[in-house]
Amino acid sequence: MDISTVNSLSYEDFVDTFGNVVERSPLIVAAIWPYRPFANLSDLEARISELIDSLPESGKEGILRCHPDLAGRDLQRGTLTRESQEEQSQAGMASLNPEETTRMYRLNTEYKRRFGFPFIICAKMNNKAAILRQLTERSGNSQTKERAHAIDEVKKICNLRLRNVVLPDIQNKL
Numbered sequence: 001m002d003i004s005t006v007n008s009l010s011y012e013d014f015v016d017t018f019g020n021v022v023e024r025s026p027l028i029v030a031a032i033w034p035y036r037p038f039a040n041l042s043d044l045e046a047r048i049s050e051l052i053d054s055l056p057e058s059g060k061e062g063i064l065r066c067h068p069d070l071a072g073r074d075l076q077r078g079t080l081t082r083e084s085q086e087e088q089s090q091a092g093m094a095s096l097n098p099e100e101t102t103r104m105y106r107l108n109t110e111y112k113r114r115f116g117f118p119f120i121i122c123a124k125m126n127n128k129a130a131i132l133r134q135l136t137e138r139s140g141n142s143q144t145k146e147r148a149h150a151i152d153e154v155k156k157i158c159n160l161r162l163r164n165v166v167l168p169d170i171q172n173k174l
């Protein structure tokens with residue numbers, strides 16, 4: 001849809017359409033609906049980013065805790081959201097061998113024990129090797145640095161999900 005269609009949505013339709021651009025956190029888009037009309041896709045992205053940044057650290061960590069592990073319980077059970085399923089599969093998380101699955105589980109468990117939220121990376125911008133490398137490298141970060149890094153990844157995931165629904169700005173001008 002184009003940005004004028006986005007701006008014409010009722011808040012119910014807006015939340016129905018965009019409610020999962022931040023994984024399992026529809027409150028975020030419900031909160032920015034009153035900022036319409038959005039000038040373009042970038043404006044919509046900026047409003048979401050500003051809302052996230054305005055949250056206290058506990059709120060940011062709450063967003064992080066709404067994300068499923070990569071190659072974790074939800075993937076195994078088939079209970080991932082449609083978006084997460086597609087993203088994780090595309091990054092090879094659904095086709096790990098037993099050794100890789102065990103390694104992901106062990107690293108994810110250690111990461112969650114250390115930080116109190118799951119390891120988050122924009123799967124669509126990475127492959128299996130990059131994800132494992134990042135999970136290892138980022139596990140050494142401070143709480144503050146890692147929370148900020150994870151929020152940046154949430155925004156990348158959000159922006160890609162938005163592009164699946166809203167035509168990028170340039171197409172509106174053609």
Ligand SMILES: NC(=O)NC1=NC(=O)NC1=O
Nearest residue numbers: 070084087120121122123
């Ligand atoms: N823990 C995660 O990073 N999860 C995810 N990243 C994505 O890009 N999709 C997910 O489900």
